[in-house]
Amino acid sequence: MLIVGIAGGTGSGKTTVVNKVMDVFPNGEVIVIPQDSYYRDNSNIPIEERQKINFDHPDSVEFPLLIEHLKQLKKGEPVEMPVYSYLTCLRAKETITVKPARVVLVEGILILTDIRLRNMFDIKVFVDADADDRLGRVITRDIVERGRSVLKVLERYNDTVKPSHLQFIEPSKRYADIIIPGGGENQVGIEVLISIIEKHLLKGKS
Numbered sequence: 001m002l003i004v005g006i007a008g009g010t011g012s013g014k015t016t017v018v019n020k021v022m023d024v025f026p027n028g029e030v031i032v033i034p035q036d037s038y039y040r041d042n043s044n045i046p047i048e049e050r051q052k053i054n055f056d057h058p059d060s061v062e063f064p065l066l067i068e069h070l071k072q073l074k075k076g077e078p079v080e081m082p083v084y085s086y087l088t089c090l091r092a093k094e095t096i097t098v099k100p101a102r103v104v105l106v107e108g109i110l111i112l113t114d115i116r117l118r119n120m121f122d123i124k125v126f127v128d129a130d131a132d133d134r135l136g137r138v139i140t141r142d143i144v145e146r147g148r149s150v151l152k153v154l155e156r157y158n159d160t161v162k163p164s165h166l167q168f169i170e171p172s173k174r175y176a177d178i179i180i181p182g183g184g185e186n187q188v189g190i191e192v193l194i195s196i197i198e199k200h201l202l203k204g205k206s
C-alpha cells in the first residue's frame with residue numbers, strides 16, 4: 001500500500017489536486033481519507049463555545065484515531081471513518097466504511113504537523129498557494145458550504161486561520177517531498193504525482 005499525504009493551507013487547492021488525481025483512477029485502486037473527518041467530537045462543549053474552536057490547530061484533530069485507521073487499512077482491514085459536520089461541530093452517529101486500496105491519499109491542512117502520522121506517509125506533498133488566493137477561496141467556501149457571513153469569515157481568518165497557518169502549517173512544508181505551487185492550477189505538479197501513483201500501481205501488476 002502506498003500512502004500519500006497531501007497537505008497545504010486552508011483554501012490552497014488541496015481538494016482540487018485530490019479530485020484531479022482521483023479522476024485518473026476511478027476504479028477503486030485509490031481512496032481518499034480526509035483529515036476533516038477526524039476532527040474531535042465536541043458534544044461535551046456548549047454550541048456557543050464550539051463556534052470558537054480553532055480548526056487550524058493540531059489539537060483539534062484526533063490523530064491517534066487517524067493513525068490507527070491507516071494501520072488497519074495497511075493490514076487489509078476495512079475501517080469505519082467518522083462523519084464530521086462543520087455546522088454542528090459534532091461527529092454524526094453514522095460512519096463511512098472504507099475498504100483497503102492499493103493507494104491511500106490522506107488530505108488535510110495539518111497532516112504534516114504530526115510526526116507519528118508523517119512517518120506513515122511514503123510520499124509527502126504540500127500544495128502551496130498565495131495567501132490572497134487562499135483567502136478568496138476560504139471566503140467563497142465558508143459562505144456557501146458552512147453558512148458563515150463575510151464578516152465572520154474575515155474575523156476567523158485574522159483570529160485563528162492566519163496565525164495557525166504561520167505557526168503550524170507553513171513550517172510543515174519543509175517535510176514535503178513534493179511542493180505543488182499554484183494549487184489545483186499546476187497541471188505539471190499534479191501530473192508528477194499521478195505518474196508516481198501510476199508507477200506504484202503498475203509495479204503491483206508486473
